[in-house]
Amino acid sequence: MDPLSKISQILSHSYSDTKVKELFKIISQTELKNDEISKKKFKIDNVSNIISINTKIIQEFEKIIIELKTFKDYISTIKNLTNEMEKEADIISLKSTHFLKQITTIYDRKILINTKQSLLKSFNNNFIIENEDLEILSSISKPVDERFFKILFKVKQIYLNCQKLLIAGYNKAGVEIMEKMDKYLDTGFEKLCYFIQQELKLAKYKSYEPKDDIKKALYMLSEKHDLFKKCLKTISKERQKFLPENSQFELIHNIPLTSIHQIKIQTYDLLQYTSDMLSWIHQTVVNEKDFFEILFGIHIDSESIKIMNDLPNFCSLSEYKDINKVVFEIIDNNILNSCEIFKIETESIIQDIENIVTIYRIANLIQFYHFTLQKIMPNDSCLLNILRNTEKSVMNAFSKNIQKKLHSIKKSNLFPSPQLEAPSFLINTISELKILHKSIEATHNSSESLENCVKTILKIILDPYCDLCCSISDKLDEPHKSIFLINCWKTCEENISQISPGNSKMQEFKDDINNLFKNLESNQLDYFFNASGLNNLINILESKEEKNLERSLDTVLVETSKNFQNFLPFAITNALDRIKYLEISNATRITNKAAEMFIEKISDLINILPQITDNYQTYFHWTPNEIKLLLGV
Template identity: 25%
Template sequence: MATGSYFPPPGASSSVSPRTSSPASSPLSPPLQQRSNALSNRLTSVLSVSYADSDIRDALETLNLRGIHNTAEVRRQLRLDVQKEVVDCNAEIVRDFGNVAEQLKRIGSVISSLKETCDEMRKHIVLAKQDTNPVLEEASALMNQKQEAETKQRLLDAFTKHFIVSDEELLVLASVEEPINDEFFDVLARVKQVHRDCEALLGAENERLGLELMDKSSRSLNSAYQKLYRWIQKEFKSLNLEDPRISSTIRRALRVLAERPSLFHSCLDFFAEARDYVLSDAFHYALTDAVSGGDNAVKPIEFSAHDPLRYIGDMLAWVHSTTVSEREALEALFVDEGDELAKGIRAGLSSEPWSRIDEDAEVTFDGQKALSDLVSRDLIGVARSLRQRVELVIQGHDDPVTCYKVVNLLSFYQTTFSNLMGPNSNLADLLQALEKFTLNHFQTIMRDDVSNLSTDHSALAPPHDLSAPQFLLDSLEILTSVMRAHEASLGTDELSTTPGIEENKFTPVLHAALDPFFSLAKSSADELTNPTARAIYLTNIHITVRSSISPFPFATATHLPPLSSTLSTLRVELLEIQHRYLLNTSGLQVLITALQTFSQSPGSGTDQDLAAIAKLAAFQPEALVAISQQLDDFLPSALMDATDNLKRVQNATFVKSVTEEAVEAFCRDFEFVEGMIIGADEARCIGQADGAVAEDEGDDKDEKGSEQEQSLRRLFPRTTGEIRVLLS
């Protein structure tokens, strides 16, 4: 830019006088000082302005275009030129405003003419409005009527579409010729919705329409449900349960029919009757006719009627297989669709309130229970035939072991059907009743055997070897077979016994198969007059019974404690018998009898009393020597003879333990006798020593004979140690 030309270059002459250029050379007057301050302020203001300011830039640009240099003359001329330009511009503006005023006058005249025209038009419009007002009002009324008519038409169309069912659709619901398909169920759902929505119309002012529609829809629904009911009955007649996939249409039809509980249950009754007939016929066919399977023909079940266990087992296996198949086939109807059926039944109770048994009870549908009930009803005929045949076979069979095996078989299937069908199902109750019937027959057989034995005195006579009677052995053999069969039928948990529990499932069998024969065997011991023989006979009976039932925990829980108690009593009795045998055979009983009387007298045990033992008859030299000799003869074979005394007891361990305790008691008795003899000798020696102070000691022969006469120990030299060694 040429803005630098507006300022004098350095060293150029200034228009300022020398007096003002050096203010410090002479003092300034106040006016000059003020001027100097104004100039200073002016300079400060100019210098403080930014050259980037748009006004200054435009001014500089204008000066640059004029080519003006910054001199005093130019500055004065510039001011005049600027003033002249301002005056010229103002004159031009005045001329322009004159032209504007002329144009405004013309516009005013135009506006005045327009105003007159508008006034004239306004008068015409008012007149036209007065003429068209009636027409507009009539047109407005017609438009409102049109809108109302259109609204009513839409409402009528919507009402007709929602509440009115066409004749074609009603024909689908009621006509027997029309099939049961998705169209039928769709129309039925629509009619049900119409029936429910009619309740809203009953709350309106005009209830007649709602009542008519509800009546019409009710008739349509009843016709539809009757058609559905008859169709399901027809389908049930030809329904193939062997097909694992039952028709979805049947399942859907049952769900819908559940909304009419009376028709639903009637339909199930019809189905149960039909299936009952089919299954009864199939059971009869399996019993009597050969069933071909593969290359080999399977024999009918009746071919094994001679074997009750196999015959009943085959029938139960067939019933179980049929029950499982029937349940699996019907499971899709009642388990998979259980929630839908429950909803349908709850909805149906509102339309059939008389179907509700308890008004306060909540309606629930158990699919598993309904399935089990239906399967049970399907097998009523089979169950009736099964019961008749089982009872007939059991009544004609007298083998108790086979009867009890049948009891176990029935118990197994009763548990199986309880798990499959529920504990309260007809089949479970039937098998429980048959199990009870068979057990009663088993008990009857046992009672008949006991009754026959009671009249046969030869069979009740004790054997010569005093062993358990044969009838008891036979009954124990039967009982063992029964207990093995029972053990084989139990699980591990059932085999374990709980302490303190006396009764179990097998206890009635023991009471029937063991107790009567056991009682007869014990009563037959009354024919034995010899106490030893009677004790041995009873011991053999109890040992035989105990050895038979000991391997089976379920039998020992109730019968082993009394057996053990009785055997303990018999053992004590045999111990006394054996003890008496040892004492009598050895001759020691004579000495013990004499000493027992002596030792029980008042004041016994003193030296004077012990000295009197030698005066007893049993302790005289001849008698004591004979007893000693008898003891010597007894000791070599004493243990063998004692064992042989109880040889008819059929338990060597039992005999050995009794004999050992008897020998121990014998040794204690001998020790007592030995002690009494030693004490008697010592007491007599002390008495003779006290009397010898005043007597003469002359005759040696008399003293020696007196000493021999007084020494009992020499006459009975055996010691307790020798006895224990010889009897060990």
């Protein structure tokens, strides 16, 4: 549609149309007149403008056409270049494919060569030993150092690697190499054994400290049990030379070679000798144990061993199951001679000692060290057996000494003192018990073991003297017999309560004392009846002669009345005088108890008399209350 048509179309629109409104708005801005000339001019101007615009558009399109022609030339040039490049790329691709094939072939060959070289290197490392290394492994002139151990480790590893060859099916190669490595290992272990034996000859010196090489050598040699035992015998032999010489030197010169007290062998001071010797034995056992722990790099106890070193698994002491037993046998053998000397000396000198406190202290000391060493040594060791036997011998001497003392006391004319006090031998024994208890307390950790020990000592020491007190009491009549025993048992009970409050023996003494108190009450009651004359009256009443009972009763009542009259004022005083050597509080309590029983009996008697005779009050006019008042109960 041309511009004029557009204008005509616009003019044909109604005024309400928005486009028409816009048109009018534009026209109103120009100074146009609505006449024929203006309309023509407006039309001419618009046509002119349109022609001008179209001319410009055509010019622009001409430029675009020129540019497009230029682009076409460029595209044609690019296409030509691209075709040439594609041709060259095809040529290069053909060449590179050939080169890639060659590179792949070369790379595959390189991988194969590297694999073969790696296998060869691995085989040499894992299955071949150099001649130089073999010389170090076998030659005695070459030192046993870190290089030697590396070579021995390598030989052992090759030996283990041969098992992999056998599993993989290379039986011939595996067996051949294994046989060679086995020979090399034997050679290396022989050299190790020789090296260890030479080094351990220095173990007889106190200042000797095993080197790391010797520890490692022993650790590795444990795999060869025969060679290992051979080396252990060398250690044992050298240590057996050192320890007894050390002990004898101290015994003779009193110069301590260890960090303990001097060992003084003196007959008048066996306790000091025992203490020093046992201390030396204990210290020696501990030192020997430490020596072997350092030597083997293990923790030794009587139950099992714990490996402390971190060496390869194929040379481990844990494989040598008897190492613990062997080590303790060595320690046992090393200390045996000194222990035998101690046992002989102790058993010979103990016979001449008379002081049971000293003897028991020695036994207690041996028991303490036996208990202490039992934590280190196995229970079946010779050392512990010697200590057990020595302790048994000392305790036998202890018992014999007590029996000897008892025999000596029995030979003398024993009789209680006038005051019925506990005899001096019992008091001395109790004093010795107190001293022994202090020694026992110092060597027992648990209260249970302490109580058991005290119980045993009381049985050994106190019981024989208590039996002797009973024998002495048989020479006395009541109430003196009971008073004497009460004083004896009271002394024992009071002292035992200080030593061991919960001991069953103390309760036994208390029970015996209570029974003796009852005997005294009964005896005092008998005294009241006899002194008062009432026993005659009771005898008449208890007799079965009923014919003359009333006449006999009257006669007895007359006599009883006279006796009773004289008896009552001094009854309690006289009764107390009979047991005056008893503690006053106990004597008063017993007498009052007997008096109460006496009054009860009189009450029963007064109830019976009216049934037999009517005139009993003529002779026996006292009532129970009057008697109680007169007795002062």
